[in-house]
Amino acid sequence: MGKSFGVITKTLVLLVLIAQIVKTEDKVGKKEQKPKKDLRDYTDADLERLYDQWEENDDEPLPEDELPEYMRPPKEGPPINFDNVGNMNPDDIMKMTKKGKTVMMFINLSGSPQRHESEELTSLWQGALRNNHIQAERYVIEDTRAIFLFHDGAQAWDAKTFLLEQDGIAEIQLEGQAFPGKGTKAKAKSKVEL
Ligand SMILES: *[C@@H]1O[C@H](CO)[C@@H](O)[C@H](O)[C@H]1NC(C)=O
Secondary structure: OOOOOOHHHHHHHHHHHHHHHHHHHHHHHHHHOOOOOOHHHOOHHHHHHHHHHHHHHOOOOOOHHHOOHHHOOOOOOOOOOOOOHHHOOHHHHHHHHOOOOOEEEEEEEOOOOOHHHHHHHHHHHHHHHHHOOOOOEEEEEEOOEEEEEEOOOHHHHHHHHHHOOOOOEEEEEEOOEEEEEEEOHHHHHHHHHO
16 A cells, blocks of 8 residues: 555544554453553554554455545556557557657757757757747757656657657657657768769
8 A cells, every 4th residue: 555645544544443442442442451652652653553453454455446536546647448559650669658658759960060950959849849848848968968857758749740840840749759850951962872
């Protein structure tokens, strides 16, 4: 069980635990004639210890669907439908699996631009993407290298399609795949001639 559920839930669980433990200590107390421990005597450290104890003893957890909603493990992204994967191209498959997830794109700029030129160029691309409702955070990390960060990873592949049509990109790296850019106009031309 993760510790991710809220403070209120945790407090409620602790109160139930304490009630049980106080009951148990009551019985023991009767035998040993010990005064019962008041709930208010429990320190934060006591509570933490009780909670850990309870977590350790919780070796037979309820099946997931019998747990109350707030205790179920979080679901990861929308379920992936593999029915049509055979008809999809690799980009579409990647888009589907990265929907709603953060994706980083590395861009190598072509030529030898200075930092401020790279800032300008990547900023233009960022603006053009934004006009097409593609949101990317932009970081120039070296004179010739930038990162575009997409919070909806699916958009990264649309951005790649756009960026590969622009001059000034030597290469784009996306999820371990490298895509050659057009480079400069001159370079693109010499490529065609080769
Ligand atoms: C892209 O940049 C990285 C890091 O600077 C470099 O290792 C890699 O060779 C570059 N790739 C191309 C095609 O320029």
